[in-house]
Amino acid sequence: MTPLALYVHWPFCLAKCPYCDFNSHVREVVPERRFAACLGRELAHEAARLNRDGTRRLGSIFFGGGTPSLMEPASVAALIEQACALFTPAEDLEITLEANPTSVEAGRLRGFRDAGVNRLSLGVQALDDAALQRLGRGHSAREAIAALELARTLFGRISFDLIYARPDQSLTAWDQELGTALDLVSDHLSLYQLTIEPGTRYEALHRQGLITLPNDDDAAALYEATASIAARHGLAAYEVSNYARPGAESRHNLAYWRYQDYAGIGPGAHGRLTLDGALHATRRHRAPEPWADLVERHGTGETSTAPLSARDRAREMLLMGLRLSEGIDAEAFAARTGTALAAALDSDVLQAAGDEGYLVWHGDCLAATPAGRLRLDALLGALVL
Structure with a gap:
């Protein structure tokens, strides 16, 4: 059996970005101790049904969100330690944590590294201040560059996200922006085309004609240019939106794309798990507080688990x-x-x-x-x- 990929969802953010339809939530005060304890209980629940004989190997852990870099490093360390005790960790266990430049500072990043995180994924999104403001991001281009420079001194593997096909974005500007980022960190990057998602603030603005995205031809030109720019820096497109140097691919995300077993814990997390010889789809309650209530009562916030048909x-x-x-x-x-x-x-x-x-x-x-x-x-x- 292939190693298990473990996803840990931390749903809280400092602010909700206007384009984002992820399961993320803003709270004035986050009861971290409660939610970290609930993640630990849910992890134990998964191990009880997935590793009955004690031989199940763990290939990757991914802390996503939300903004998991808002967690205390001690909470991350405790979950990593627990996961490695409940499963047999692979020798090259990949442990990724997503971070925003606004939540990055040297002491905190060192804390995550010391906790066992060996791969950092930075949500840069743009290296243009006007674009960052329109995207609702809380950092500047200068802060993003500083975060990348700091991260590469602390982590052996780094990835970052950028969004393209933004309003009024030109091919020339994208070439310069992406080249600047790749000059700083050229290990792995995820590039996402800006889309209008239902229920977001961008959907309302788009409906009112207040924002306009590039047409299909221009968006395609930006996509094709992306591969060319990445190739100049030695990165190949191994997935539609992801580029990496050979060997630097995200092993956790490859588990999704190769349709291997993965477990998801935390609010709204889902999984694909082989249980009693059949592949099951699992899902947790989406809202953070009701999820935590369920975990405290039953040991898991799972709301559905069902075998998948052929x-x-x-x-x-x-x-x-x-x-x-x-x-x-x-x-x-x-x-x-x-x-x-x-x-x-x-x-x-x-x-x-x-x-x-x-x-x-x-x-x-x-x-x-x-x-x-x-x-x-x-x-x-x-x-x-």
Whole structure:
């Protein structure tokens, strides 16, 4: 069995960004002791059902949010220690923590490093002050650069996020901005196209005509330029939105995209877990306080766990795996889903996508080409049965 990936969700932020539809919440006072204790109880619950024989290996831990860098390093250290006691940690256990430049300072980052975090993911989002202000970020470009410079002195592995296809963003400005960031840290980066998500403040502004995003052609040009700029710095696109030097890929996120087992604890966290020989989908209560109430009463805030049908497994593995440049291995697909890869695809669409150069077979692996990944959402909608 492949090693388990563990996701720990800390849902609290200092402010809600106007484009964000993640499960994040702003509180004047966060009862950290209570929520850290509840995470520990939920972790113990997961270990009891996933590691009954004591042999389950742990491949990665990812502290996401929200803003987990608002946690005290001692809380992070306690959860890492508990996870490594409940499971057998891999020798190269990857432990990632997301941080915002506004929550970064030397003592705090050293505390996370000493707690066992060995990979930092910084939510930079932009290196342009006007863009940062429009995105509702609480830091300046100068603060973001200082955070990157500090992080690289403390952590062997660093990733950062940037958002592109922003209002009024030009190709020239993006080339300069991304190049500046990569000159500072060129290990791993995640680049996300700005989209209008339902229920966000940006949706209201967009509906009122107060913000306008680049058209599809301009957004595609920005996406294609991104790969070129990253390649100049030695980073390859190993997933639609992620670039890395060889060996620096996020092992935790690869577990998602390769459709391996992962456990999620914390408000709103979900998982895909093999239980009694069947793959199950799990989900926690989304709201922080009700989640904590459930954990204190029952040991977990889980609200649903259900086995996935062969069709659901096939659809999910296709939707995740074709995001990867390596694609999907037919043998692994059949083993995980119980369905032959060809049987899960529309044969006419598959043929047409191959003729257009959007999909390609590498031996027994089906992969989207760079042109295919650019059109992946539309392609998957037609291709997957």
